[in-house]
Amino acid sequence: MPDIQHAITIDAPPDRIVRLVSSGDGFSAWWAEDVQRDGDAVELGFFNRSTVYRLVAQPEPDRTRWRCETGREWAGTSLVFRLRPEGARTRLEFAHEGWEAATPYFVSCNTTWGHLMFHLKDAAEHDGLRRPFFTRSGTAGSSAAAY
Numbered sequence: 001m002p003d004i005q006h007a008i009t010i011d012a013p014p015d016r017i018v019r020l021v022s023s024g025d026g027f028s029a030w031w032a033e034d035v036q037r038d039g040d041a042v043e044l045g046f047f048n049r050s051t052v053y054r055l056v057a058q059p060e061p062d063r064t065r066w067r068c069e070t071g072r073e074w075a076g077t078s079l080v081f082r083l084r085p086e087g088a089r090t091r092l093e094f095a096h097e098g099w100e101a102a103t104p105y106f107v108s109c110n111t112t113w114g115h116l117m118f119h120l121k122d123a124a125e126h127d128g129l130r131r132p133f134f135t136r137s138g139t140a141g142s143s144a145a146a147y
Contacts, residue, residue: 001097001098001099001100001101002099002101002102002106003095003096003097003098003099004094004095004096004097004099004106004109004110004113005093005094005095005096006093006094006095006113006114006117007091007092007093007094008091008092008094008117008118008120008121009086009089009090009091009092010089010090010091010092010120010121010124010125011088011089011124011125012089012090012124012125012127013085013088013090014083014085014090016124016127017081017083017090017092017120017124018064018081018083020120020123020124021064021081021120022057022064022081023042024036024037024042024044027042027044027132028130028132029123029129029130029131029132030116030119030120030122030123030131030132030133031044031116031119031120031132031133031134032044032045032046032132032133032134033132033134033135033136034046034049034134034136038054040056040057041054041055041056041057041069042054042055042066043055044134045136046134047137047138048136048137051071051072052070052071053068053070053071053074054068054069054070054071055067055068055069055079056069058078062082063080063081063082063083064080064081064082065078065079065080065081066078066079066080072105073099073100073103073105073106073109076098076100077096077097077098077099078095078096078097078098079094079095079096079097080094080095080096080097081093081094082094082095090124092117092120092121094113094117096109096113112133115133116133119131119132119133
């Protein structure tokens with residue numbers, strides 16, 4: 001099974017980053033404007049909720065893991081955020097694990113995750129910044145209707 005992987009160094013301490021990757025409120029700062037919480041789960045809505053990803057937290061001691069319950073090709077995959085302190089900086093190692101195949105949608109999602117890493121970096125380096133990549137109806141700074 002193929003996995004998407006990205007790594008980025010962020011000029012922020014791990015505790016600031018973990019807040020952004022471990023809650024719906026954190027996701028809404030850099031990933032998606034439309035986030036709803038439901039107990040241990042969060043739902044992220046895209047393109048006027050024509051796509052909804054339901055994620056369930058699966059706490060682990062050395063990383064933040066979310067299990068994807070819904071979504072085209074996402075159901076059954078996991079999002080994993082591992083933080084490695086490097087002095088005053090933090091290396092974020094991200095993986096979207098467990099894809100069935102490297103489909104064209106997988107490739108598109110890989111590109112999107114690359115963009116998202118820079119939105120996460122901006123949110124962490126500018127505490128309080130809220131600039132999600134996905135608005136309710138599309139993407140920030142783009143007229144794209146789908147990815």
